[in-house]
Amino acid sequence: MEKLYHFSEDPGISRFVPRLHPSHPELAPAVWAIDEAHAPMYFLPRDCPRIAYHQLPDSTEDDVRRFLGLTAAQKVIAIENRWYTTIKETTLYQYTFSPDSFYCLDKQAGYYLSHEAVEAEDMQPLGDLIGELSEAGVELRFTPSLLPLQEALHSSSLHFSMIRMRNAIL
Incomplete structure (x- = not known):
């Protein structure tokens, strides 16, 4: 299995300890990690x-045309305009984990969990986040509000992940 990752604005994490996830209170405390294919979401x-x-293999032509019609990117990430300066000024740190103690929670989303404390094998800074997204082949879209897109995607045939939406302008 490939390496797994965790992204943080904190460069000083020496040990990742299982904790409850606020969006998944039904799950036991865990260390969360993401696979390489889904890492750009973070x-x-x-x-x-x-x-x-x-796009998914069974996505409709209408949905592909509507949401992805004029892009060659495999993945699109939309964010709100007000985050542009923060993104430009933020340094993230990519922590790399061995997959040994992790299991796959959701293959489609790339989520992996460990119920044991984990130490990172490596940590690298990511300074130019827009550049990192570009290098990963992601199309980054800016919008005043994510609400119209959120509502439209819920009834689409595309795969989508909505992250930290509690912080969105709704």
């Missing part, structure tokens, strides 16, 4: 609300 400041979406 190349943004932690509290930045975002919607990431891409």
Whole structure:
């Protein structure tokens, strides 16, 4: 299995300890990690609300044309305009984990959990987050509010992830 990642604005985490997840209170405390394919969803400041979406094999032509029609990107991430300066000024740190103690919670989303404390094998700073997204082949879209996109994607045939939406302008 490939390496797994965790992204933080804190460069000093020496040990990741399982904790409850506020969006998943039904789950036991865990250390959360993301696989490489889904890592770009986390190349943004932690509290930045975002919607990431891409085509599925069974996505309708209408939905692909509507949401992805004029892009060659495999994945689109939309964020609110007000986050632009914060994104430009934020340094994230990519922590790399061995997958040994992790299990896959959701393959489609790339989420992995460990119920044991974990130490990172490596930590690298990511300074130019927009550049990192660009290098990952992601199209980054800015919008005044994520609400119209959130509502439209819920009834679409695309795969989407809505992260930190509690911080969005609704």
